[in-house]
Amino acid sequence: TDSQISTIITVYPLVLIADAEKSLGPRLHVLQYRGGATTTSELTEIVTKVPKILGIKKEKAISVYYNFVKDIIEADKSLEYKKLCHSSLPQGNTHENKIRNISALRELGMPQKLLFSMLTSDSQLVCGKEKFAESLKKVVEMGFAPNSLKFVNAxxxxxxxxxxxxxxxxxxxxxxxxxxxxVWTAFKKWPSFLIYSEMKVTNSIEEFLGLGFSRDEFSTMVKRFPQCVGYSSESVKKKTEFLVK
Structure with missing residues (x-):
């Protein structure tokens, strides 16, 4: 439908420049015949929910991820929570690691939108094993809500x-x-708080001091609203001028 096409383009705009005959056509064919799509409606539902699956180049990966997405969608339609089983995947395989980790996140309550985004991401975040498990445990113990983007960033x-x-x-x-x-309290409010270099933090301090704030006032602001560390000098000036007016 027009609505589904609009969703696909919004989420995955690269589909507009993909070659219909050499790229999109063959991948849709793989999804329909090797991915296990039983109906056209099933195929359109999954591609609409996870349009980035059309960007996966390896046929085996497309098939594995398609079936995994299908399993999650079907399981989530049930009134009772269903734990997924993927024992048929090769142990230690990258796909096995990724699917095991995504399944662990689902069990914590992470919604489909975030799960599918991580599944089709090029990030190595969900490809590891021991390190992923250790990192996940730390973030859960910090109290982040698994249904939030903040959890993913942390x-x-x-x-x-x-x-x-x-x-x-x-x-x-x-x-x-x-x-x-x-520091950890600020991190819980805004995980990106820890990505900044010493130079960036120092420059941020100088910007606020130049506007008449004291170091103590700057520290108080960062503790309450850690995002302000990332503001550009222009942004800080505009916000300050607005408040003064």
Whole structure:
């Protein structure tokens, strides 16, 4: 339908430049005949929900992910929660790791939209095994809600940072008078708080000091609203001028 086409283009605009004969056609053929699509309505439902599946190049991966998405959609239609079983996948295989990890996130209550986005992402986040399990445990223990994008962002950062990197980020804020607890409290409010370099944080401080704020006031603002560390100088000035008016 027009609505489904609009959704596909909005979520995956690259479909507009894909070659119909060499790319889209063959992949739809794989989904319909090797992916196990039993009806046209099933195929359109899955492609509409996960349009990025059309960008997967390997036929085996398309088939595996299509069937996995189909299993989730069917299981979620049930009134009772159904745990998925994928014992037929090769142990240690990249697809097996990815599907096992996505299944673990589903069991925590992560919605389809976030699950499918991670499934078709090129990120290595859900491709690991032990490291993913350790990172997931840490994020869950921090209290992030699995049904939020904030959970995904926190998981991505925890997974991507080494202990040394994390300690270095904490030291940057400790030099500003933050306690370790303050840092993690701000992280829970906005995980991207820890991606900034020492130079970026220093420049942010200078911007606020230049507008008449004290260091203590800057620290208080960051603790309450950590997003302000990422504001550009122009953005800070505009927001300040608006408040003054």
């Amino acid at each position: 998981l991505r950062l925890v997974y991507g940072f080494t202990d040394k990197t994390t300690e270095g980020k904490i030291e940057i804020y400790k030099s500003l008078g933050f306690s370790v607890e303050d």
